[in-house]
Structure formats: structure tokens, C-alpha cells
């Protein structure tokens with residue numbers, strides 16, 4: 167069997183709150199902000215891979231916006247007939263799913279060499295995703311510092327024991343929508359909550375509130391237009407694609423860490439690389455090379471396949487397809503319903519450096535037992 | 536009192552690159568700009584204390600390898616989230632093929 171399934175001996179109860187018991191223990195034991203394993207890559211080679219250029223991202227962004235525009239025009243033209251469905255299908259994925267990878271890559275500042283280009287696309291993609299651009303910049307920094315560390319990582323998509331109904335609902339986009347839009351309204355009118363304040367520095371709080379107000383203002387204007395026109399069309403173009411078009415983002419994004427170890431400081435154990443078809447890779451901007459991305463976040467999306475070739479001898483064998491990865495994940499999720507400590511341990515090829523105890527032996531109950 | 540410390544040979548740093556230099560229990564970053572000038576800053580990112588020498592130099596910018604925070608390595612200025620605190624910079628001179636940093 168390629169991957170071994172593992173369960174710890176004692177049962178732990180995980181507290182995913184960022185201000186709770188697991189968080190406190192992660193800091194206390196040194197699991198938070200720890201030193202992570204990196205595959206050795208010569209400086210010259212990694213420097214070459216890190217190099218930025220505007221070309222690939224300009225090309226991809228022009229294709230992206232052109233496809234959004236074309237599908238929107240088709241959707242509007244055929245509105246009121248069934249012919250609009252395929253157009254909105256494409257529009258929805260481009261708006262509700264591709265925006266996630268653009269948000270991500272531009273948030274890292276690696277998509278374009280030119281800073282303002284990253285910033286512009288980051289702001290647009292954040293809006294499409296109903297994400298506060300300031301808040302999410304910080305939550306993602308935390309995700310990179312403390313990847314799947316319980317109580318520290320603000321971006322753990324599936325917590326243990328897994329709520330399978332919630333996972334299923336994620337694919338409809340409703341769940342995210344249910345949290346993100348009210349979250350923006352709350353931030354715009356009331357302010358940030360304690361969890362958000364735990365990872366956003368004080369000097370950025372006001373900026374986060376202003377960003378939320380802009381987003382809310384655009385949504386209110388869109389609803390007003392829809393009421394005025396007595397048509398759903400404005401909402402089909404702005405806002406609702408976050409629901410009906412996010413399934414691809416969920417399908418690819420969930421695979422990043424689901425079912426793998428938590429509270430370890432080696433991305434080979436808690437992160438998954440999956441080979442995907444070219445269309446999904448365009449939508450996802452190569453984030454299927456996810457172990458590689460976490461180890462070397464400075465490498466732009468277009469260089470990840472090259473990085474993969476360079477370090478794959480040191481990584482677990484990638485899943486050959488999305489389907490294969492879900493087939494691997496499903497039994498783990500079912501088992502975690504009863505034993506939440508159960509996880510999928512990635513096997514390393516013989517050419518890899520073994521997992522080192524000091525990277526994994528944090529004896530930390532995720533919260534009070 | 537500040538003193539000039541020999542950090543490295545000129546050829547130890549590639550153009551538009553950075554290396555790490557440790558001295559007296561502190562770590563520094565030594566930069567060589569694209570126009571062949573040398574600069575020095577504290578070696579650790581002000582966000583989460585990661586070695587900047589593993590980062591990427593682009594024009595006047597050093598990008599941190601952990602969360603891609605950016606600083607102007609000539610002035611030490613933090614260029615935006617997730618870095619908010621400026622880097623300490625140090626005077627540098629080149630003498631007889633050696634890079635000297637004034638630390639104190």
C-alpha cells in the first residue's frame with residue numbers, strides 16, 4: 167500500500183479557535199512559528215526559479231478577463247432562455263473559482279513582477295471572492311507560518327472530526343457565502359472581531375474596515391440595480407457567481423491538506439500535490455503543486471512544474487488525478503468520524519530524506535484531553 | 536562605539552543577490568545591487584525573524600522567503616503587509632575587494 171493510514175494512540179480534542187486552548191498550547195510547545203523542513207535546493211537553482219516576470223501572468227490575465235467578458239456577454243444575450251446556462255456555467259467558474267488562485271498568487275506578489283499589477287488583480291479577485299483583502303492577506307500569512315497547526319491556522323478547511331454535510335455544502339458555495347457576506351457587513355458596520363484581531367495587526371484594522379465598506383457598497387448598488395430592473399441578471403453577474411461558480415475552487419482547494427496529518431512541521435506530511443488536467447491547472451494556476459508551493463512560496467505559479475521536477479525525489483508520490491485523490495480521502499474522512507486522530511501518512515520514495523523526529527514529535531494534545 | 540567589520544569579499548555576492556553574514560551573535564544581510572553597489576541590513580525579517588538571505592533581490596527590493604514581505608534594502612523601508620516594521624540598515628564600503636560594514 168502506497169500510503170499508510172495512521173492513528174495516534176490517545177484521543178485528542180481539537181480546539182480550532184485561534185484564541186483557544188490549542189492555540190495557547192501550540193505557542194507554549196514551540197509548534198507555532200516553528201522551523202519547517204525544506205528540501206535542499208542549490209541557491210543558484212532556486213534563485214532562477216524565483217525570478218519574476220510579467221509576461222506569463224499578463225497573458226493569463228488577458229485570457230481570463232477575455233473569457234469572463236465573452237461568457238458574460240453570452241449570458242446576457244441569452245438571458246431568459248436555457249442557452250444562457252452554459253455561458254453562466256463558464257462565467258461562474260471563472261468568477262467564483264479562478265479568482266481564488268489569482269487572489270492567492272497576487273497576494274504572495276509572485277504572479278507579476280510589477281507590484282501594482284499584483285495589487286490590482288488581488289483587489290479584483292478579493293472582491294469576486296467576497297474576501298476582505300486586508301484580513302485575508304494576514305490570514306494567509308498565518309497559514310504559511312503555521313500550516314494546519316490546530317488553533318493557529320485560520321485556513322483549515324475541514325476540521326476534525328469532519329462535518330461531511332458541511333463539506334458537501336462547500337461545493338454549493340452556500341457555506342462560504344453564508345459566512346463571507348455577513349462577515350463583510352459586520353466588518354463594515356461593527357468592526358473586526360477578536361479572532362480577526364488576533365492575526366491582523368492593529369495598524370491595519372482601519373484598512374480592513376474601509377475595504378469591507380467598499381465591498382458592501384458595491385453589493386448594495388448591485389441589489390438596487392436588480393430591484394430597479396426587476397431582474398436577477400445584475401446579481402447573476404456580481405455576487406451570485408460566488409455561489410454557483412465556486413465548486414471548482416472547492417474541488418481543487420480541499421485536496422491541499424484534507425485527510426493528512428495536522429500539527430507537524432513538514433509540508434510533505436500535511437500537504438498534497440495532485441497532477442491535474444490543463445484546464446483545471448489554468449483555473450487553479452498550478453496550485454496543484456501544493457507541497458512545492460508551501461516549501462518555496464517565492465516561486466511563481468508558472469515555475470512550479472519546474473520546481474516539482476527538481477525536488478520530486480524528496481516528496482511523496484503525487485496523486486495522479488483529482489479523482490484518485492478523492493478516492494484516497496473518502497475512507498479517511500469516514501474513519502475520522504469515529505477516530506478523529508486518524509490520518510493519512512504520506513510515504514516517501516527511497517530517494518527522499520526521511521521524516522525527522524524533531525519536525526514531528528511535538529507531543530501536543532490539540533486541546534484539553 | 537561603531538567599527539568597520541569585514542563582512543565578505545566582493546565576489547562572494549552575485550549581482551542582484553544577497554548573502555548572510557553573522558557577527559558577534561547577530562545576523563546581517565549583505566546585498567549587491569544590479570548597479571554593483573553594496574548595502575547591509577539586519578539579517579532577519581521584522582515580521583517573523585526569517586533569514587532574508589534566502590529571499591529574492593529585485594532592483595531595490597529584498598523579498599522575504601517566508602511570506603513575500605518586501606523591504607527596500609537601501610533604506611530599510613517596509614513596503615507593505617505582512618511587513619510593517621522597517622529594517623535597520625548599516626553603512627557599507629568596499630576596500631581592496633572587501634566589503635566592510637559599520638556596526639555599532
Ligand code: FES
Pocket residue numbers: 580581582583584585599600601602603604605617618
Ligand atoms: S517572515 Fe518575512 S514576511 Fe513574514
